[in-house]
Amino acid sequence: MVQQQGMVRVRFAPSPTGHLHLGGLRAVIFNWLYARHLNGKFLLRIEDTDRVRSKQEYVDSILGALAWVKVDYDEDLVIQSERIGEHTKVINELLFQGKAYPCFCGQQEPDETQEDEPEVGYKKYNGKCRNIKPTSEDLKKPHAIRFKVPESVTQITFDDLIRGPITFDSDQLDDFIIARSDGTPMYNFVVVIDDAFMRITHVIRGEEHISNTPKQILLYQACGYPLPSFAHLPLILGPDGKKLSKRDAATAVLDYKKMGYLPDALFNYMVRLGWAHGDQEVFTRQELIEYFSLDAVGKKGAIFDMVKLEWLNGLYMRQTSDQEIMQRIVQDVEPKFKELTVPWNEKELFALIALYKERAKTLRELAQDCIQLRNGPATFSPQELQQWITPTTGQHLALFLQKLDAVDTFTVETISGLIKTFCKELNIKLVNLAQPIRIALTGTSASPSVFELLVLLGKNESKHRLEQLLKVITA
Ligand code: GLU
Numbered sequence: 001m002v003q004q005q006g007m008v009r010v011r012f013a014p015s016p017t018g019h020l021h022l023g024g025l026r027a028v029i030f031n032w033l034y035a036r037h038l039n040g041k042f043l044l045r046i047e048d049t050d051r052v053r054s055k056q057e058y059v060d061s062i063l064g065a066l067a068w069v070k071v072d073y074d075e076d077l078v079i080q081s082e083r084i085g086e087h088t089k090v091i092n093e094l095l096f097q098g099k100a101y102p103c104f105c106g107q108q109e110p111d112e113t114q115e116d117e118p119e120v121g122y123k124k125y126n127g128k129c130r131n132i133k134p135t136s137e138d139l140k141k142p143h144a145i146r147f148k149v150p151e152s153v154t155q156i157t158f159d160d161l162i163r164g165p166i167t168f169d170s171d172q173l174d175d176f177i178i179a180r181s182d183g184t185p186m187y188n189f190v191v192v193i194d195d196a197f198m199r200i201t202h203v204i205r206g207e208e209h210i211s212n213t214p215k216q217i218l219l220y221q222a223c224g225y226p227l228p229s230f231a232h233l234p235l236i237l238g239p240d241g242k243k244l245s246k247r248d249a250a251t252a253v254l255d256y257k258k259m260g261y262l263p264d265a266l267f268n269y270m271v272r273l274g275w276a277h278g279d280q281e282v283f284t285r286q287e288l289i290e291y292f293s294l295d296a297v298g299k300k301g302a303i304f305d306m307v308k309l310e311w312l313n314g315l316y317m318r319q320t321s322d323q324e325i326m327q328r329i330v331q332d333v334e335p336k337f338k339e340l341t342v343p344w345n346e347k348e349l350f351a352l353i354a355l356y357k358e359r360a361k362t363l364r365e366l367a368q369d370c371i372q373l374r375n376g377p378a379t380f381s382p383q384e385l386q387q388w389i390t391p392t393t394g395q396h397l398a399l400f401l402q403k404l405d406a407v408d409t410f411t412v413e414t415i416s417g418l419i420k421t422f423c424k425e426l427n428i429k430l431v432n433l434a435q436p437i438r439i440a441l442t443g444t445s446a447s448p449s450v451f452e453l454l455v456l457l458g459k460n461e462s463k464h465r466l467e468q469l470l471k472v473i474t475a
Contacts, residue, residue: 004201004226008040011200012073013191015047016058019252020065022244022304023206023236026270030233031204032071033271033292042071043198045078049190054081065253069263070285078198080190087185090193090223091145091178099150099222100178102143103129125174145179147189149218156214161202161231161294168214176215188215196225204294207232231294234274235301244304260333260363261309265316269309273302282315310361317357317366322350325357325366334367341374344456352456355448373453376465377443380472384445388435394473396426396433397440401466410459416451440469 010031014024035042044066048054066073094100105128130148149170157167178189185193191212195203210232220227238248250256256266268283276298277283277291317325326349329337341349352370360366403422407414419437423430435445441453441462454462 001221002226004199004228006199006201008035008038008202009043009198009200010035010040010202010204011043011045011195011198013045013047013194013205014062015050015053015187016055016062017050017053018058019254020062021251022249022253022270023251024062025065025069025253025266026236026273027205027233028066028071029069029267029270030275030292030294030297033288034202034204034294035074036289037292040201041074043075043078043200044073045080045194045198047187047190048079048081049084049184049187051081051184061254068254068257069267078194080194083190083194083197084185086197087190087193088183091185091189094147094178094222095145097222098148100145100147101129101132101175102134102139103146103175103177104134104138104141104143105129106142106181107144125176127175130175142181144177144181146175147178147215147219147222149173149175150222153218156217158213158217158230160210161204161229162234162297163232163299166210166213168211173214173218178219188212189219192216192219192223192225195228196220196223200228202229202231204231204233207235231297233297234299236273237301237303239303239305241301241303243301249304249306257332258364260329260365260367261313262316262320262328262363265313266309268316269312273304274298282312314359314361317360317363320357322353322357325353325363326350329363329367333363334371337367337371340371344374348456351452355452355456358448373442373447373456376461377439377441377468380439380443380469384439385473388432388439388445389473390432393432393436394470396428397436397466397470397473399426400433400437401463401470404454404459404463404466407459410455412449412451412455415454419451436469437466440466 012024012028012031014020020028032042034040046059046062048059091100095102103125105125107123107125125146129146134143153170155167155169156173157165159165176188177186179185213230213232217227236244238244240248244251250259253266257263264285267285268281268288271283271288271292272281274297275292276296283291326337326346334340338349341352344352349370352373353366356366356369360369400419400422403418407418419433420430423433426433434450437450438445438447438453441447441450441457447453457465
């Protein structure tokens with residue numbers, strides 16, 4: 001069998017029957033990196049032959065998700081439904097050559113691309129129509145087209161680039177349907193015709209497609225097309241070791257945008273699901289392009305770990321400029337961010353972002369922290385009060401309020417100087433004053449530096465919040 005040769009050409013071929021999910025994203029990333037690493041081409045094909053379930057809205061959403069993670073594709077987008085004439089031509093040729101036949105049994109084949117519709121209940125075809133000679137009258141009746149699996153085939157083996165040789169016995173196959181009775185071609189057929197048309201050299205996709213591969217190989221052979229290499233990626237698993245589901249984590253890529261993840265962080269995280277380069281965790285895109293190879297892709301399913309993704313996202317946030325963070329918050333997470341943080345101006349917001357991004361794990365958390373700081377504490381947690389408020393705290397805060405009143409210019413230097421000297425005078429540890437101040441300003445003792453918070457809130461607001469806490473503890 002002739003192998004597809006020449007420059008590497010890979011593709012991602014989503015069915016627009018839903019949004020791009022994490023499994024799809026990982027397939028995209030591995031294909032894209034493979035192409036970029038080898039200076040090949042990464043192509044995109046929309047597999048919309050399922051006219052009922054395909055929606056333009058999903059095409060747009062998939063393209064939007066790819067743009068968000070900054071994955072570009074080469075050459076023109078191929079739309080499968082626009083190639084229907086080509087598909088029909090090949091079906092007619094196969095019929096003419098006796099490699100396919102009309103079937104009047106009315107048994108429908110489930111669409112293999114729909115992972116949520118496993119082939120349960122599917123009965124192997126008994127071959128009833130395989131050898132009948134239909135008349136032109138018969139051909140007017142509804143009929144599907146089946147591929148005639150050649151009798152000479154006893155086994156089909158392919159050398160998966162990740163899993164090594166995989167063999168299927170022919171008795172695992174039947175004469176599968178390549179076109180439904182309404183004339184629309186089936187996935188296993190069109191994928192071959194289109195991959196050959198696009199001169200795809202490597203088919204890299206999820207392992208749920210392994211069982212489709214022998215059928216596709218038979219079609220390559222029947223059509224006389226050169227065969228691509230195949231690589232099937234391991235599943236992404238939930239914490240219970242089963243296939244990742246919506247119960248475990250959001251599965252749509254664009255949900256991560258709304259949840260406040262940075263595209264580079266998600267990209268970096270997804271690459272490590274199944275691929276490794278020593279024990280390096282953080283990579284620039286350039287490094288990934290340089291290091292990526294299919295040899296380092298594991299066979300075992302990879303567990304999706306939300307905590308690790310959050311950690312990586314936090315790391316990327318700290319490396320991102322405050323301007324970009326603000327822009328992404330407004331665009332992706334909280335369009336009213338600026339309104340909700342009035343009276344702070346841009347400069348003050350940047351200062352706040354710089355302060356909170358040191359600890360936040362997502363843009364959403366960061367935005368919420370800022371908005372919450374703006375609104376002030378609604379209540380004080382009893383546990384926090386119990387931990388940090390001592391019998392002398394009230395007195396200390398009252399004295400501190402007087403000191404604050406005397407300060408004219410609120411800068412980090414003046415405020416930190418004031419607080420440190422004050423603690424020395426009282427002979428108390430900084431933490432014993434700083435924590436009650438934090439609680440007064442934010443409602444909780446887990447917050448960024450009190451000096452910066454006091455400066456950002458300004459004299460009046462800071463005093464007001466300190467007085468509120470004072471009221472609670474002296475009550
Ligand atoms: N349209 C198929 C899917 O979304 C593509 C399968 C393939 O890559 O061959 O699963």
